[in-house]
Amino acid sequence: MENSGGIQASLAGRYAKALFELARDEKMLAAVSASLSTLKQMLAESAELRQLTTSPLVARADAAKAIAAVAASLKLDSLTTNFLGVLAKNGRLGQIAPAIRAFSDLAARHRGEITAQVTSAHPLSDDQVAQLKTTLKGQLGRDVTVDLNVDPAILGGLIVKVGSRQIDGSIRTKLNTLATAMKG
Template sequence: MDISAGIQASLSGRYATALFQLARDERAIDTVSADLDTVRAALAESAEFRLLTQSPLIGRRDAARAVAAAAGTLQLSPIASNFLGVLARNGRLRELGAILRAFKALVAAHRGVTEAQVISAHPLDATQLGALKDRLKARFGREVAIDAQVDPAILGGLVVRMGSRQIDGSIRTKINMLANAMKG
């Protein structure tokens, strides 16, 4: 199964695929990708924007108006602005996080880059991300784009996911393995 077929299996994947195809046809993949990075940052920074995308209490019309205002404030391209409006009018803003991830995976596949999700207990700096990227490239023989996330619950170490592969070097997993060994 190729990446696009796997992505299209989900609702969020179908929306991401439609946006990717439009961006590709309009020769605006880089622009739309940058816009979606801006949206991702806004979701991380603004509790109000997150609430707008997650709350079932906000009606479709109100959500569409609010998304249009947010798109103007974020200075998004017409493609990205219209796409957010479609999500709002269709009641699919709750899928935005999954759509952003799927779109990023489609862009990476289009560019011949493998996407790696890296979870750490603390934010990684540019030097650490660069070293990790080099090690993953050496191990898998492909360019790697890193989607870094922070989850303090892993306590330390890293969890790296690339496609169906997972490398779990987290302290939490090691403690759990030790606890299970002591029980047995």
């Protein structure tokens, strides 16, 4: 399997690659992907969990105990739980979010898919996500996995990033362009 240098170059990418290879070898890719998706959702929803993973004031031993409790309460698979324990022990819990993104990219590539990072002002419905995937598949010629993010600051529309290409159809960008044009 080919990996891009970009994923391997970052610290989070190296952790994600190790987790991916272990999950692939243990035939646990689906379980680990599901656990990481659950963890990503909890990171987005819980300020306390984000603080636990990013605060330098939390001792490594305390962070390891807390993250083990979080993993148990979320019913994460054993491989993901062990992965989080390693991150906590090494003082790298701040790398969870980028590691999840890198793992998702590696898993999508393994399945022959391409990942699109999609930012919207409001959460997208299942129908909207399905339409977006269909449209992107038609343009890119490959199956597409979408990584959804919500940023109310864009006001409306979408920002879609696939690889190094970005399509910014946000209202914020359109208003900024209009304001610049009006200045003359």
